[in-house]
Amino acid sequence: MIIAFHREPRGRYHSIFTRPDGAVLKLQGGSYNKLGGGVRVPHDIAHLIVEQTLALRGGLWGVIAAGGLVMNLEYVGGKKPAHAEQRSWAITDAAGETLRQAEVVVRAVADALAGTAGSSLAGHMGERWAVPVTREQLELMGGQLRNSAARWNQVPEGGTLEMTWHTR
Incomplete structure (x- = not known):
């Protein structure tokens, strides 16, 4: 799934993409994750x-x-499946805990990269939300997040940065 992140005025952003079912959607973003050294990346890119x-x-x-x-x-366009909203919220509800877990993990990874996660990444995630993260994975994510932040900083207001979600 190709996701186009659009830079808006005053640091805001949104993304537009076509889901595998043909629906075209817009996700309004706006928040950022700090990675240390003044580097920050749009929160939805961090996800x-x-x-x-x-x-x-x-x-x-x-x-x-x-x-x-x-x-x-x-x-915002494309194919909207029958009973889309009811079906869609059922998918979201079923994801419940894992959706919340992803939020905690994204924050913990960003904080670890910024040097504000304390003594351990797992400890920062908390026992309930912890997922195994190797040093290699943390380094890989750090490089990708910093690279994406640098690419985002080159996007002019009104411009886009395309990224891919691999649905495997």
């Missing part, structure tokens, strides 16, 4: 990188690709 690296299929992008809905997500 994409962390969820793909750690295979968190029940996170934001996995739920959306599967047909789920989240806050700030709206249909």
Whole structure:
């Protein structure tokens, strides 16, 4: 799934993409994750990188690709399946805990990269939300997040940065 992240005025952004079922959706973003050294990356890009690296299929992008809905997500075109809203919220509800877990993990990874996660990444995630993260995965995510932040910083207002969610 190709996701186009659009830079808006005043640091805002949104993404537009076509789900595998043909629905075209817009996700309004706006928040950022700090990575240390003044580097920050759009939160929804951080979700994409962390969820793909750690295979968190029940996170934001996995739920959306599967047909789920989240806050700030709206249909803007394409094929809207019959009973789409009811079906979509059922997918999101079924993801429940894993969707919340992805939120915690993305924040913990960003905090670890920024040097604010304390003594351990798993401890920062908390026992309930912890997922195994190797040093190699953390380094890979760090490189990808910083690279994406640098690419994002080159996007002019009104421009886009395309990234891919691999639905495997």
